[in-house]
Every structure is written in structure tokens, then in C-alpha cells.
Amino acid sequence: MSFADDNQKKQLFKCPFCGAVSLSIRELDHTIPHFNEVLLVWHCSNCGYKHVDIFSLKHGEPKRFILKVSSPKDLYAKVIRSKNCTIKIPELGVIIEPGPAAHGFITNVEGVIERVIENFKRMIILYDYDEKDFEKISEKFLLAKQGKLSFTLVLEDPTGMSAIIPSYDGQEIIVEKLNTNNSEK
Ligand SMILES: [Zn+2]
Numbered sequence: 001m002s003f004a005d006d007n008q009k010k011q012l013f014k015c016p017f018c019g020a021v022s023l024s025i026r027e028l029d030h031t032i033p034h035f036n037e038v039l040l041v042w043h044c045s046n047c048g049y050k051h052v053d054i055f056s057l058k059h060g061e062p063k064r065f066i067l068k069v070s071s072p073k074d075l076y077a078k079v080i081r082s083k084n085c086t087i088k089i090p091e092l093g094v095i096i097e098p099g100p101a102a103h104g105f106i107t108n109v110e111g112v113i114e115r116v117i118e119n120f121k122r123m124i125i126l127y128d129y130d131e132k133d134f135e136k137i138s139e140k141f142l143l144a145k146q147g148k149l150s151f152t153l154v155l156e157d158p159t160g161m162s163a164i165i166p167s168y169d170g171q172e173i174i175v176e177k178l179n180t181n182n183s184e185k
Helices: 007-010 072-076 111-128 131-145
Strands: 011-012 019-028 037-044 052-054 063-069 078-081 086-089 093-098 105-108 151-157 163-165 173-177
Touching: 007 052, 011 111, 019 105, 052 105, 063 086, 063 163, 072 105, 072 111, 078 131, 105 111, 151 163
Parallel strands: none
Antiparallel strands: 011 019, 019 037, 037 052, 063 151, 063 173, 078 105, 078 163, 086 093, 086 151
16 A cells, blocks of 8 residues: 655644644655665744754664554654554554555654545545445544544564654653564464
């Protein structure tokens, strides 16, 4: 499954400082393949908040990242998904498997939920789901996006190049070694 990455670049997030929806996340280094090193710039056009981070993501051990989202501030954790990564949200029945056309992307938890909703809309069109089902499920997604519904975000990457990065001190993110044997599936 692929995502329209143009949307990602124009996407604006709520600024953790002034609360305006004018925070952009830019990825500066497009020339380095496979996210070995990424320079990220957060910038709020409303209050001027700016934050720069460099992430080094070397091909490594298979890893699983687990984040419990239980309040709106958890939605700001950064999510780096390589194209080999599977995203799971068990409470919402979401599994996004890497496909041949999968892109890597960098966003935050809120952005992941937005992608899930977009994906889901596309599925509805493709498979002609019942509209009532759609409303029921998208309501849950929207609550999750606002941090009003607790859920668990799981990233599983056999190449170890994906990550969830905490957005505040003390935010708990579990990192496990991923067992890539088929027995786990
Ligand atoms: Zn701001």
C-alpha cells in the first residue's frame, strides 16, 4: 500500500507550544537513501518555535517499538517508518504491511492516524463497504486522533530502521528485539 507523500509535506500539526495548527515537519536530507541519516526540522509559523533533530538509523537488529497512547500529548511522539516496517494498532484492528510500493515516512502519531484514515477511505472505495460501518469505524479513528481513545502503536521493522521517538521527557516507549522467525506470525 502506498501513500501520497505530497500530502505529508504540506501537512500541518498542532504546535505543542502555542496550540495553533501551524507546525510543519520538514525532512531536509532527501539525498540519503533508506533513511540512514535524516535531518528533521519542526517549525511553527505562528509562534516561531523551531526544533532541529538528526536521526541516524543504521540498518540493524530487527526491532519492535511499542507506544501506549493515553493522552493527547502522546500524539506528538515522532514516528519514523522505513519502507520495511509494519504498523499495527491492535485496538483499532489496523495492520499496515509493507508492500512493494510502500514509502518510508516521517510524521508523528497523529499523522499516522491520518494516514490510516486516508487508507481506510481508499479501501472503502475499492471494496464498496457499507457506509454505516465506515462511519462507525472512522468515528473511532477520529477519537484516537484527538487522543480521546487509548490505543497502542506498534512498529515492527526487520531492518531496524524505523523508530518512535519520545516527544517529552519520561514518555515511555518500549523497544524490543523482534523475532523474525515465522513462528511469531
Ligand atoms: Zn506555535
